[in-house]
Amino acid sequence: GESVGLHLPTLSVQEGDNSIINCAYSNSASDYFIWYKQESGKGPQFIIDIRSNMDKRQGQRVTVLLNKTVKHLSLQIAATQPGDSAVYFCAENSGGSNYKLTFGKGTLLTVNP
Amino acid sequence: DADVTQTPRNRITKTGKRIMLECSQTKGHDRMYWYRQDPGLGLRLIYYSFDVKDINKGEISDGYSVSRQAQAKFSLSLESAIPNQTALYFCATSDGGHPLPNEQFFGPGTRLTVL
Numbered sequence: 001g002e003s004v005g006l007h008l009p010t011l012s013v014q015e016g017d018n019s020i021i022n023c024a025y026s027n028s029a030s031d032y033f034i035w036y037k038q039e040s041g042k043g044p045q046f047i048i049d050i051r052s053n054m055d056k057r058q059g060q061r062v063t064v065l066l067n068k069t070v071k072h073l074s075l076q077i078a079a080t081q082p083g084d085s086a087v088y089f090c091a092e093n094s095g096g097s098n099y100k101l102t103f104g105k106g107t108l109l110t111v112n113p
Numbered sequence: 114d115a116d117v118t119q120t121p122r123n124r125i126t127k128t129g130k131r132i133m134l135e136c137s138q139t140k141g142h143d144r145m146y147w148y149r150q151d152p153g154l155g156l157r158l159i160y161y162s163f164d165v166k167d168i169n170k171g172e173i174s175d176g177y178s179v180s181r182q183a184q185a186k187f188s189l190s191l192e193s194a195i196p197n198q199t200a201l202y203f204c205a206t207s208d209g210g211h212p213l214p215n216e217q218f219f220g221p222g223t224r225l226t227v228l
Contacts, residue, residue, distance in 0.1 A: 091156075101217065103157070
């Protein structure tokens with residue numbers, strides 16, 4: 001079946017470095033993608049989204065890139081801070097107007113001071 | 114106050130017991146969702162509701178039931194709990210976002226342990 005997956009389950013970076021978290025998706029019909037951040041003991045929190053008619057979207061210190069040719073999504077975090085340490089999930093909407101999200105398994109980002 | 118609240122936050126129960134997890138939201142959203150999170154498996158959709166008269170099965174609905182009592186309330190029930198239902202459960206809401214989807218807002222989660 002269709003699925004969303006992550007290339008790396010863990011990522012460790014130094015404070016101040018840039019982080020890149022990757023995600024592969026397999027449903028070519030997916031039209032919307034979201035990145036969520038989940039801190040320990042909390043629910044997922046929206047970071048940034050991107051629609052399938054876009055290649056790039058920037059937020060505050062974060063950028064999402066979408067490559068539909070290879071079905072790849074990435075989250076770039078600039079100047080990573082200790083507070084960025086969390087599990088990051090990508091999610092795709094494969095349900096069209098029914099808007100059902102399929103989540104990836106998550107990547108644990110650890111920022112070392 | 115939190116926009117999406119879940120009760121209880123933690124629950125330990127025994128096999129065969131009936132248990133209800135409750136979710137309330139003050140965001141005024143029509144759409145509500147229940148997810149289950151297991152280590153290494155991400156979030157999986159159990160049930161979702163697009164309005165008070167609408168209930169839909171998600172990816173893993175077996176062993177669960179839901180009730181949409183009002184726009185603001187969506188409860189998840191385990192009629193006869195079993196140990197492999199031990200997990201972290203999340204409620205989420207969204208406003209539908211017609212014609213395009215938008216983000217879902219998550220509650221803090223309920224940690225359920227079935228002995």
